[in-house]
Amino acid sequence: MAGTNHQRVMPKSEAVSAGGELPSIILIDPQLGENIGMVARAMLNCGLTDLRLVRPRDGWPNPQAVGPASGAEIVLENIRVFKTTCDAIADLNLVFATTARDRDMIKEIVTPEIAAREIRAVGSQNCGILFGREAKGMKNEDIVLANKIVIAPLNPGFTSLNLSQAVLLLAYEWYKLGDVAPCPELRMKDTRPANNDEMVMLFEHLERELDNHGFLRVKEKRPVMVQNIRNVFQRANMTEQEVRTFRGVIKSLAQFPRKIED
Amino acid sequence: MAGTNHQRVMPKSEAVSAGGELPSIILIDPQLGENIGMVARAMLNCGLTDLRLVRPRDGWPNPQAVGPASGAEIVLENIRVFKTTCDAIADLNLVFATTARDRDMIKEIVTPEIAAREIRAVGSQNCGILFGREAKGMKNEDIVLANKIVIAPLNPGFTSLNLSQAVLLLAYEWYKLGDVAPCPELRMKDTRPANNDEMVMLFEHLERELDNHGFLRVKEKRPVMVQNIRNVFQRANMTEQEVRTFRGVIKSLAQFPRKIED
Numbered sequence: 217m218a219g220t221n222h223q224r225v226m227p228k229s230e231a232v233s234a235g236g237e238l239p240s241i242i243l244i245d246p247q248l249g250e251n252i253g254m255v256a257r258a259m260l261n262c263g264l265t266d267l268r269l270v271r272p273r274d275g276w277p278n279p280q281a282v283g284p285a286s287g288a289e290i291v292l293e294n295i296r297v298f299k300t301t302c303d304a305i306a307d308l309n310l311v312f313a314t315t316a317r318d319r320d321m322i323k324e325i326v327t328p329e330i331a332a333r334e335i336r337a338v339g340s341q342n343c344g345i346l347f348g349r350e351a352k353g354m355k356n357e358d359i360v361l362a363n364k365i366v367i368a369p370l371n372p373g374f375t376s377l378n379l380s381q382a383v384l385l386l387a388y389e390w391y392k393l394g395d396v397a398p399c400p401e402l403r404m405k406d407t408r409p410a411n412n413d414e415m416v417m418l419f420e421h422l423e424r425e426l427d428n429h430g431f432l433r434v435k436e437k438r439p440v441m442v443q444n445i446r447n448v449f450q451r452a453n454m455t456e457q458e459v460r461t462f463r464g465v466i467k468s469l470a471q472f473p474r475k476i477e478d
Numbered sequence: 479m480a481g482t483n484h485q486r487v488m489p490k491s492e493a494v495s496a497g498g499e500l501p502s503i504i505l506i507d508p509q510l511g512e513n514i515g516m517v518a519r520a521m522l523n524c525g526l527t528d529l530r531l532v533r534p535r536d537g538w539p540n541p542q543a544v545g546p547a548s549g550a551e552i553v554l555e556n557i558r559v560f561k562t563t564c565d566a567i568a569d570l571n572l573v574f575a576t577t578a579r580d581r582d583m584i585k586e587i588v589t590p591e592i593a594a595r596e597i598r599a600v601g602s603q604n605c606g607i608l609f610g611r612e613a614k615g616m617k618n619e620d621i622v623l624a625n626k627i628v629i630a631p632l633n634p635g636f637t638s639l640n641l642s643q644a645v646l647l648l649a650y651e652w653y654k655l656g657d658v659a660p661c662p663e664l665r666m667k668d669t670r671p672a673n674n675d676e677m678v679m680l681f682e683h684l685e686r687e688l689d690n691h692g693f694l695r696v697k698e699k700r701p702v703m704v705q706n707i708r709n710v711f712q713r714a715n716m717t718e719q720e721v722r723t724f725r726g727v728i729k730s731l732a733q734f735p736r737k738i739e740d
Contacts, residue, residue: 259637263633287636371523445724465693
């Protein structure tokens, strides 16, 4: 829920070339303040200013970040802190998870360049990129919240990027596309992409009813079942209208059959 | 672990005698050992191993570099130190100088992507990229030694990249051009994409139950409702396994709630 009323703060500096909305960078469980500072610097190098932290180990603000930010105060000042990844992306509707290695998950994998193109294609509005903590990377429970996975093509024998380097690759690919006309993506007609909050409410509604009907009764299988079902909907890039339709579908199916109800 | 078995790693003897098939990275007057370590890491991320230092402030070897290199020892071990930029590039024949801003110099200016293409075009043989010292950047007397200037397209109000970030951008653009492995699309694990027959059976199952439950009772709206619901699943590129899961979901929801059934 946090962040739903968020108004993106645009930097006053004429520095930023991108008009309109900018993709958000979300660091999950970041450990070193120094890395947060370097991420801020890399972001501003590429015109990005919306940095969100989920459970920073040493809290926030963190004086260790200031030096490495090297003048990117506008980014540090705008940082917001969240308790969960879910909260941090509640207002976003196109979310990428960055990982160094393949996960055992059925989700589309794209390069940083393709991710940047897809973000540009929706006008960079309400898009975000998730980064896991140093060394450990992202947990599956966070990856499942994303629409797609990003893996950078790197030396297969040495893929571990420094956190700020990973952010730079994504931000730079996005920045480079600055003047490229967006390619047509999903036609929205009178609706808009569903945000993460709406997706989670859809999932919870479905899972609640599946629990009621005993479908998820095998405890050990529940997490992977839930993950598989969520992934299908995440991949579909649903609109707000479609989420409402599916809420109706679930509600209808979960009731008694009509012939009995009448 | 540090990629010692990696095929891209050049035999040491060859690396020492001359530039080879991998572009060389040359740091002029680098100050912080930590930055040298981070440069080594960024290089190895992109398969580069030939790092040359001109007058490192704190000498070489420098223990401060080891931690930030994060396992890229192969690069640190191969480092060679030179007294002048001229000496450092003596064996190279295509040299780029990186600067953040335009210089008052009549020299071709290219982007990192173009520089990478030009390096690839000559088989990456005996090519090098020069980087000036932290904060100050390159001196004109060194730039003049280069064939061309590279300037990365960045936020014009905040162009100062961390040294290792600048190296990463160049190295990554170079690596990307040689990466022929197609980006894996959807990970399938032990399953396969659902075929159209299976999708249609899923749709008909869902629609039959929605009819039973009265959800599609408004005749004029039925076609567009059915179309909207089908579109969501079609966009998700479902697997055969996922279709079976959703058949189970529908079957379960359409039954009486379990608490009543029992």
